[in-house]
Every structure is written in C-alpha cells, then in structure tokens.
Amino acid sequence: MRGFMMKDLAMIKSNFKLLAILIIVYAVMGVTDEMDISFILPFMSVMVMISSFSYDEFNKWESYASTFPNGRKNSVRAKYLITILLILLMAVITTVLSLFIAHSKTSSLAYENILLTTLGNIFATIIVLSLMYPIIYKLGIEKARIAIFVTIFGIAIIGGILINYVDLAKFLNVLSPLENYWVFIIIGLGIVFIYTSYRLSLHFLLKKEF
Numbered sequence: 270m271r272g273f274m275m276k277d278l279a280m281i282k283s284n285f286k287l288l289a290i291l292i293i294v295y296a297v298m299g300v301t302d303e304m305d306i307s308f309i310l311p312f313m314s315v316m317v318m319i320s321s322f323s324y325d326e327f328n329k330w331e332s333y334a335s336t337f338p339n340g341r342k343n344s345v346r347a348k349y350l351i352t353i354l355l356i357l358l359m360a361v362i363t364t365v366l367s368l369f370i371a372h373s374k375t376s377s378l379a380y381e382n383i384l385l386t387t388l389g390n391i392f393a394t395i396i397v398l399s400l401m402y403p404i405i406y407k408l409g410i411e412k413a414r415i416a417i418f419v420t421i422f423g424i425a426i427i428g429g430i431l432i433n434y435v436d437l438a439k440f441l442n443v444l445s446p447l448e449n450y451w452v453f454i455i456i457g458l459g460i461v462f463i464y465t466s467y468r469l470s471l472h473f474l475l476k477k478e479f
Contacts (some may be wrong), residue, residue, distance in 0.1 A: 270346065273346075274335055277321050281320060281321050281453075287313070310359035311360050311363070315356070315398050318348065325410075341475055345474055360465050367387070383459055388452065
C-alpha cells in the first residue's frame with residue numbers, strides 16, 4: 270500500500286507548485302477583500318489527483334498493478350487515501366489562513382463560521398470526488414472527461430430547476446429540528462459518499478480486463 274501511495278505522490282509532485290501558488294493567491298485575495306475562493310484549494314486537490322490517472326493510463330499502470338497480490342485493490346485504495354489526505358491538508362491550510370485574515374481585520378473571530386465553511390468545502394469536494402472517480406475507473410480518463418462534464422452540467426441544471434420550483438423556506442423549516450446535528454450529518458454523509466464511491470471504483474477496476 271505504501272508503495273502505491275508513494276507512486277501517486279511522485280507523479281503529482283510537480284503540481285505542488287500550483288497548489289502553493291493558489292495558497293498565496295487565496296491569502297492575497299482574502300486580505301484585499303476580494304471574492305472568497307476557500308473552496309478552490311480542497312477542490313484543486315481532486316484536480317491534481319485526476320492528473321495522475323492520465324499518467325497511469327499512458328504507462329498502463331493498472332495492468333502492471335494487477336500482477337501484484339491485491340494490486341488493483343491497493344491501487345484504488347491509495348488513490349482515495351492520497352486524495353482525502355490532500356483535501357484535508359488544503360482544508361487545514363485554508364482554515365489557518367482564514368483565521369489569520371480574520372484576526373488581521375478584527376479582534377473578534379467568528380471561529381464557528383470559519384469552521385463550518387471549511388466543513389462545507391470538504392463536503393462539497395468529497396461529493397465531486399465521489400462522482401468523478403467511479404466514472405474515471407469505468408470509462409478511462411479520456412472518455413471520463415466528457416462524462417464528468419455532462420454529469421456536472423446535468424446536476425447544475427437540476428439544481429437550477431429545484432431552486433425555481435421548490436420553496437426553500439419550507440424545506441429549511443422541515444429540516445430545522447436537525448440544525449444542532451448538521452456537523453454529524455455532514456460527516457456521516459461524507460463517509461457514506463466516499464465509501465460508496467470507493468466500492469464502485471474498485472468494482473469497475475476489478476471487472477476490467479488488461
């Protein structure tokens with residue numbers, strides 16, 4: 270397992286400079302009161318890891334990995350673990366920067382709001398990850414690019430329709446009894462999404478013939 274993770278880290282090493290640049294950009298924009306891009310850092314972790322699929326496909330890595338005991342399972346597991354670790358790392362960096370920026374502007378810090386925003390960013394990124402990875406394992410990275418675009422575009426359309434036709438106020442009132450449990454609900458849903466996505470990805474890879 271460790272070897273599989275080190276392989277992925279070695280392949281995305283060159284992309285760490287991009288993440289470093291984004292961290293600097295986020296810090297500057299936060300200080301200058303530009304738009305909030307806190308979601309970008311965790312999201313870019315997924316984008317960086319997706320680039321590793323292109324390397325894998327070009328070098329026929331999955332075919333080679335299948336020659337090892339539990340090679341395919343460890344390959345999928347390593348992808349998910351590295352991605353989750355990167356998401357959490359970027360989320361921690363975002364939180365620290367947000368606290369620093371808030372402290373530089375006011376003496377009173379809205380710790381709860383910042384932490385809830387970070388949790389929301391992690392959850393949103395996990396949804397993206399959970400949708401993208403099974404599609405990539407099913408179709409391959411090249412075909413998956415189109416499928417991912419169609420999926421995200423379709424979700425955006427459905428979301429727009431729901432916003433126009435669903436009374437959000439009534440919907441939120443129905444959910445109001447759960448407002449004290451949102452953190453646990455979001456964490457629980459995130460775990461369910463990740464596990465379901467992992468099982469689907471593993472299923473698709475195990476069925477592939479090389």
